Amino acid sequence: MNELTIALTSDEQALVAQINFDALSLRRQDDVRRNGAVVAALMRSLAIRKGIPEARVRYFNDPEYFVGGRGSSRRQIFERNGTRGEEIFNHPHFLEYLRYFLCGPSLPCQVIEAFRDEVAHCGTVTSGDVIPLGRRARELARSCQPDPSWVAEEFYKLALDCGLWVSYAQSVRNAVKQARPTRR
Numbered sequence: 001m002n003e004l005t006i007a008l009t010s011d012e013q014a015l016v017a018q019i020n021f022d023a024l025s026l027r028r029q030d031d032v033r034r035n036g037a038v039v040a041a042l043m044r045s046l047a048i049r050k051g052i053p054e055a056r057v058r059y060f061n062d063p064e065y066f067v068g069g070r071g072s073s074r075r076q077i078f079e080r081n082g083t084r085g086e087e088i089f090n091h092p093h094f095l096e097y098l099r100y101f102l103c104g105p106s107l108p109c110q111v112i113e114a115f116r117d118e119v120a121h122c123g124t125v126t127s128g129d130v131i132p133l134g135r136r137a138r139e140l141a142r143s144c145q146p147d148p149s150w151v152a153e154e155f156y157k158l159a160l161d162c163g164l165w166v167s168y169a170q171s172v173r174n175a176v177k178q179a180r181p182t183r184r
Helices: 010-018 029-048 054-061 074-080 092-103 109-122 127-141 148-161 166-177
Strands: none
Touching (some): 010 029, 029 092, 054 148, 109 127
């Protein structure tokens, strides 16, 4: 798991230490249940104290934040598939969202810092900043992963974490998705 980007209480840190974040390694049903119970306890604690940044919560709960969700949020997809309430936290597929809640986007630290610096340089981000931010994100993305779709989603999360409006973050995502890998 990446480095944590949110502050945790000592009890929450103890819970995180018990969580297996590799959903594929949860082979037996009792492993899934045990892991899910710990995840649910952590999520209850974080929810009570509002410990997850708002943009990350909205990424999961708000249909507007789900590009390609056809009017549904990521939470609603779980619910449509019959998983509701705290059962969602028990589901192995929730682990990828938990990782994002705790650690932020799965991008190299230097890429995150470079993009954050670019956003900070803009001051208040306006529509005129979106194309240059997308261009810079595309440049940075080329150093990350060969899969533009995966990297685009991580830059979308990063843009949201940087406080960009959802439409601006989606523009950054789209710019990165159009990136062509550099030839070596």
